[in-house]
Amino acid sequence: xxxxxxxxxxxxxxxxxxxxxxxxxxxxxxxxxxxxxxxxxxxxxxxxxxxxxxxxxxxxxxxxxxxxxxxxxxxxxxxxxxxxxxxxxxxxxxxxxxxxxxxxxxxxxxxxxxxxxxxxxxxxxxxxxxxxxxxxxxxxxxxxxxxxxxxxxxxxxxxxxxxxxxxxxxxxxxxxxxxxxxxxxxxxxxxxxxxxxxxxxxxxxxxxxxxxxxxxxxxxxxxxxxxxxxxxxxxxxxxxxxxxxxxxxxxxxxxxxxxxxxxxxxxxxxxxxxxxxxxxxxxxxxxxxxxxxxxxxxxxxxxxxxxxxxxxxxxxxxxxxxxxxxxxxxxxxxx
Numbered sequence: 001x002x003x004x005x006x007x008x009x010x011x012x013x014x015x016x017x018x019x020x021x022x023x024x025x026x027x028x029x030x031x032x033x034x035x036x037x038x039x040x041x042x043x044x045x046x047x048x049x050x051x052x053x054x055x056x057x058x059x060x061x062x063x064x065x066x067x068x069x070x071x072x073x074x075x076x077x078x079x080x081x082x083x084x085x086x087x088x089x090x091x092x093x094x095x096x097x098x099x100x101x102x103x104x105x106x107x108x109x110x111x112x113x114x115x116x117x118x119x120x121x122x123x124x125x126x127x128x129x130x131x132x133x134x135x136x137x138x139x140x141x142x143x144x145x146x147x148x149x150x151x152x153x154x155x156x157x158x159x160x161x162x163x164x165x166x167x168x169x170x171x172x173x174x175x176x177x178x179x180x181x182x183x184x185x186x187x188x189x190x191x192x193x194x195x196x197x198x199x200x201x202x203x204x205x206x207x208x209x210x211x212x213x214x215x216x217x218x219x220x221x222x223x224x225x226x227x228x229x230x231x232x233x234x235x236x237x238x239x240x241x242x243x244x245x246x247x248x249x250x251x252x253x254x255x256x257x258x259x260x261x262x263x264x265x266x267x268x269x270x271x272x273x274x275x276x277x278x279x280x281x282x283x284x285x286x287x288x289x290x291x292x293x294x295x296x297x298x299x300x301x302x303x304x305x306x307x308x309x310x311x312x313x314x315x316x317x318x319x320x321x322x323x324x325x326x327x328x329x330x331x332x333x334x335x
Contacts, residue, residue, distance in 0.1 A: 011157060011258070011265065015150040018139070020125050025075035026118070027082070027160055038071040039079055041119030045091045050185035050200065060124050060191070061131060072119045082160045086112060098177040098203040107158070110171045113196045113207045114156050121149055121191055147253055148194055148210055154258070154267070161265060168269040170254070171209050172216035174223060174243065178204040178231045179328060186233075188240070188296075193247040197240050204236040206243050212254050212269050214280050218246050225325055226318060232328035234300055234317045241296040245289050249281040286311045 012029035014020065022035040040047070047053055052067040059065055074083060090112045093100035101109070129139045155170055157163050178199060180186075186199035194209040208215045216223070219242060226239065257268040272280055290308040293315075297307075307315045320326055 010161060011154065011163075013150065014153060015146055020122060020129065022073045024073060025078050026072045026122055027078050027156065028075055030075040030078070032073055032075060035073070037073060037076060039074040039083060040068060041070040041072055041116055041123070042067045043087050043091070044068075045087065046094075050183070052185065059127060061127050063127070065123075070119065070123055072122050078160060083115070086115075086159060094201060097201045098175070101175060101203055101205065106169070106171075106173050109173060109205070110169075110207065110209065111156065111159050113198075113205075114152055114209055115159070117189055117191065117194060117196055117209060118149075118152055118156060120189065121152075124191065144253055145192065151254065151256065152194060152209055154256075162263055163265040163267060166259075166266045166268040169213050170211075170267075170269070171207055172211055172213050172243075174206040174216070174219075174227075174239070176204045176227070176229075176231050176236055176239070177202060178233060178236045180204075180233060188244075190244055190247065193244070193250070195244050195247040197244070199233065199236060204231065204233075204240075206240055208243065208247050208250075210254060211247065211250055212272055214250055214252070214272060215243055215246050218281060219243060222318070229325065230328055232317065232331040234297065234331060235326070235328055237296040238293065238316060238318050241289070241293040244296075245284075245292045246281060248292075249284065251278070251282050252280055286314055290314055 012027070014024075014026075014029065019029070022038070023032055024030065025032060025037075042052060047068050055067050056064040057067050057070060086108065089104070089108060093104045096103075125139075125141070128141070132139045151170075155163075155165075158165075180199055180202060182201060184200070186197075188197045189195065195207070196209065197204070197206045199205075219239075222239070222242070226235070231239075252272045252274075254272060255270040257270070259266045259268060286308055287304075290304050293307055294302065294304045302315065309315070313321065317326060317331060
């Protein structure tokens with residue numbers, strides 16, 4: 001688990017007592033006066049802009065929820081002072097498209113995506129607790145998952161506390177200009193690896209929320225080749241598949257020291273390599289990657305046997321057979 005040295009009292013750590021009721025603010029732990037004091041996980045401005053009201057969102061237990069009904073308990077003070085200003089800044093940047101998002105402080109993107117993903121995690125945990133208690137069982141979740149989720153929640157408190165990352169970024173962020181249908185909304189997450197993607201307006205965004213930049217380094221060569229291109233959606237989804245798969249292959253559990261210095265809180269990352277000589281990522285297996293890519297390419301209907309017909313060179317819309325970058329403008333529009 002994380003090492004909490006001289007833990008400041010103002011940090012809220014819900015996983016210590018596994019507090020996921022609607023009686024406490026998700027961010028600060030403050031006791032709420034009503035269970036109705038909640039905010040939407042997918043903010044109203046996003047729901048209105050992309051007509052998400054009434055659209056189904058599939059939860060891990062296979063139940064369906066509507067986007068607007070996924071909520072988390074939040075104290076009015078935290079909402080007004082910290083959450084709403086962040087939402088307003090993100091909404092303004094997203095409205096401007098790629099250039100607006102590019103100009104944002106990366107930390108704000110991390111906080112916003114982290115708040116959204118943690119909100120989904122919160123709801124998944126609540127559902128898991130209800131289900132297992134209904135079966136007369138204690139709620140059970142792996143220690144490694146608790147470690148990841150608690151570290152993410154700790155970092156989210158950089159929204160409301162003077163919490164600073166000491167000479168590291170806890171995330172990998174990939175941003176692209178993408179030739180999207182402006183009215184469409186493509187969101188995807190993988191909560192076990194804390195990976196997030198969003199493709200809207202004229203941009204595509206991928207964030208690995210708990211890798212200390214490892215995935216950015218892993219994909220550096222490809223990212224540098226395509227970062228300044230305007231990607232066709234199928235190209236963006238291909239790169240998404242690569243990142244989501246590498247996040248699955250990432251085999252470290254980042255650990256952190258929390259240090260209080262005066263009124264400030266500093267988070268220091270322990271070296272990812274630690275005492276292990278093992279590479280940070282497990283071996284890339286083409287067939288498994290092909291299965292991931294098949295899922296990301298569902299709108300285009302490509303099947304696994306087509307994708308990995310040549311196992312040495314899986315199907316790609318990013319690079320041709322000679323390894324040269326494919327111009328997205330030469331690819332047919334989305335079906």
